[in-house]
Amino acid sequence: MNKAIFKQSNGMYAINIVSACGVFTPKQFAGLGQATLKCDVYRLKLTTRQTVVAVLNEENLAKLETRLLALGLSVSPYGGTVRAVKACAGNAALCQRALGDALDLGIALQEKYLGWELNKDVKIAVAGCSRGCTDPLCADFGVIARSRDSFDVYIGGRGSTRKPLHGQLLAENLSTVGVFQLLEHVLDTYSNLAHPKERLASTVARLGVRAFAPPEGTFTSRNEQLDDEFLAFISKEGEA
Ligand code: SF4
Numbered sequence: 001m002n003k004a005i006f007k008q009s010n011g012m013y014a015i016n017i018v019s020a021c022g023v024f025t026p027k028q029f030a031g032l033g034q035a036t037l038k039c040d041v042y043r044l045k046l047t048t049r050q051t052v053v054a055v056l057n058e059e060n061l062a063k064l065e066t067r068l069l070a071l072g073l074s075v076s077p078y079g080g081t082v083r084a085v086k087a088c089a090g091n092a093a094l095c096q097r098a099l100g101d102a103l104d105l106g107i108a109l110q111e112k113y114l115g116w117e118l119n120k121d122v123k124i125a126v127a128g129c130s131r132g133c134t135d136p137l138c139a140d141f142g143v144i145a146r147s148r149d150s151f152d153v154y155i156g157g158r159g160s161t162r163k164p165l166h167g168q169l170l171a172e173n174l175s176t177v178g179v180f181q182l183l184e185h186v187l188d189t190y191s192n193l194a195h196p197k198e199r200l201a202s203t204v205a206r207l208g209v210r211a212f213a214p215p216e217g218t219f220t221s222r223n224e225q226l227d228d229e230f231l232a233f234i235s236k237e238g239e240a
Helices: 026-038 058-070 102-113 176-193 200-207 228-239
Strands: 005-007 013-018 043-046 052-056 124-127 141-147 150-155 168-174
Touching (some): 026 052, 026 058, 052 058, 102 176, 141 176, 150 176, 168 176
Antiparallel strands (some): 005 013, 013 052, 141 150
């Protein structure tokens, strides 16, 4: 797995910093500011994936990375991997339009899958309602809440290209557990069926969305009882 550290036109290096779907605690935010001062960071820039890029001289990269880890932040993985998850402010405490806990789900998905190795990068986006502030239809795996613990999943979307694609509906009314189960199934299927270096959107376009459909009745719908152990996992990750 590569780290997202890239040489810039001015000879400096950009390092891509991941937090919990763009959320920082005040302590992390202040600590990041202090770390960037200590490491002579030239500029900080927000990215479309809700990460932060810091531009600095090569000799300070390792020092900044050490400080990031101490703050509970990390350097984004890059190149054949699950990338930082985009999640909107949709949860009970924040956006009033939220129909389900998109932010908590996005953070839990990132905690589990960030850095998983695959053919090509896979981008995940989660939105708390159909307004789709995180562009879930332009993600490889897009999740949209329709009510509490009920989510629709779209796959095969693609943005950041001259030929953007909207994802296609793969499953409706999944529980939180079901979203995890379906993502794992989609990633496994992608790993098995994709041509070398083929993006998920291209595999879906080539084989059709049904090739990624799970066998009937495999996954947990919102009406089924949630697994206690899994809920404990979600709660724990949400506190991190
Ligand atoms: S997608 Fe919906 S829930 Fe999420 S921030 Fe936008 S309006 Fe709020």
